[in-house]
Amino acid sequence: MSEKLKIGISIGDVNGIGLEIIIKTLADTRIFDYCTPIVYGHTKVASFHRRLANVHDLNFTVINHPSQAQHKKANLINCWEEDVKIDVGVINETGGKYAFLSLQRATDDLVSGDIDALVTAPINKDNIQNEQFSFPGHTEYLQDRDGAAESLMFLVSDTLRVGVVTGHIPVSKVAESITIGKILAKLKLMNESLKQDFWVRKPKIAVLGLNPHAGDNGLIGIEEQAIINPAIEEARANDILAFGPYPADGFFANGTYLQFDAVLAMYHDQGLIPFKQIAFESGVNFTAGLNFVRTSPDHGTAYDIAGQNKASEVSFREALFTALHIVRHRRENEELNEDPLKFTKLSRDRD
Template identity: 70%
Template structure:
């Protein structure tokens, strides 16, 4: 049996660029040196996109379950039987329906341990809504399916990692939602993920302010003084190396982020706008805090360029590699701990130890 990491891939909206970046990625056979990809979709939908891209020499190995995946091939599981009407570049109810069928089957296999990680191609957060999907996005859906109490939207690249305290909520609700305990919890999650998933022994985390100029000593808002600073102090006392709050504009403008292993932003756009400006083509959205590994490219459905064979697959490739590396890092850490337990030696401090100590 192959020990290669099995990566499940949900296809996202069939009318967007999801299958284009998936196919461009998997057409490179060198990907198979790192992982065993398993796409959840349908042969006819994939064939439509494959022909549009002119990838006539590329074919999937069609299997009925992830357990039958060939580690030397790109694999495909058919998730439905009927024909699907494809309208490239258009948001349709059909696009949402089949994006959800792909996601549901892939997530089922992920939860059951049939695959080691999941990479999700972009969905349309509006047309995917249904009786079984009433979530702002992938992150919240996967949180419920995993049974995780809390998760962290963690944008990662080679040069920058950004987490957010509040995710998919209206901007008008951000200030009233943020609490000291919430910030401390997100810092714990970043700290744990950096240790467990990225093998950074002593992570250094920057915390951004909420208001312009980080409140300017209370002149422009009191959240920094009353909520954010106390959270930083509490987290630091619990062994998390964190500093701030920093004014977001100057922090990114003068590249202060390069001095840290990660950054905690207070809300979605405060973190994602600079991240995508700095690392758009190579950025990856990683959901930390789940019981399993999930990544995605950091772009959307790209309706405006769908079907034009111009979508850049770099972010999707990076998402595939990130999922593979994180699974391998977790495996190595688990093996290291098991070896130490068997040998009766002292167990080194792990991410879970840090979490327990912090509690």
């Protein structure tokens, strides 16, 4: 457990704030006490953004493979050979092309086990589309690379954890996409992740309704009565402590979320808007339910401030440390499953 974990970092859109927040994070050399970072990009692109961020004392050690990574150093793997024309703050094909090359190489090493976790800088979900990336976002791409039947977009912070039943789909398709089986699958993933990844022994999960006022007993919609309630009942029959459905507005406004270990929202904005309002600076996007660990900051490419040295690295740094914690929690769980007697000592040490 004392061995330094190798954390891969994909750079995201080269015209966005990805490399700025990566460089600012790695400029604090204390990070090397906790992990060995490996950035997937290109030295010239990194140097360009380092100058814009006014960081002069960070040097990248170029390697060809994670096995060559140097501890106490910021390592970098060149994922392409050609020069790249960077247009800071501009949405174009170049930004998407090199974001994908970075992500693809990093994911190759993640799937093969050559790195211990992946932290992804923000991409533009439109310009990254190509023959090999026909997904609405990181979550779906990584689920496909893992070969997993399901995954959970799980936004986490110290005070709030929110997952979603439906992710990157149009609002017009949300209602038809919500089924008892879908909700139950997400609840199972969330419950297992809370236990395995966050060490919550008996997770309490709140489930939000779909309609205003959670349907008002069928007056404003029947999904709560026909779909969400039965899913909650089935979850409880499977020893998952699920409660609800709760009206989303009052649930967050009056602080009810503080009584639960996590919240399952029905659709993207229902969960992410309150999450970002409550935990924007410290929030992390975690893809739960996969065999590997991937996290990211809970914000986008921020083209409007790219290249202006205004981007905060706080969420990215939190994403990196969250990845470290989850990997270690999973490994501790594996050790405890192999030797249950260790649990008593570990619990005593934590107390």
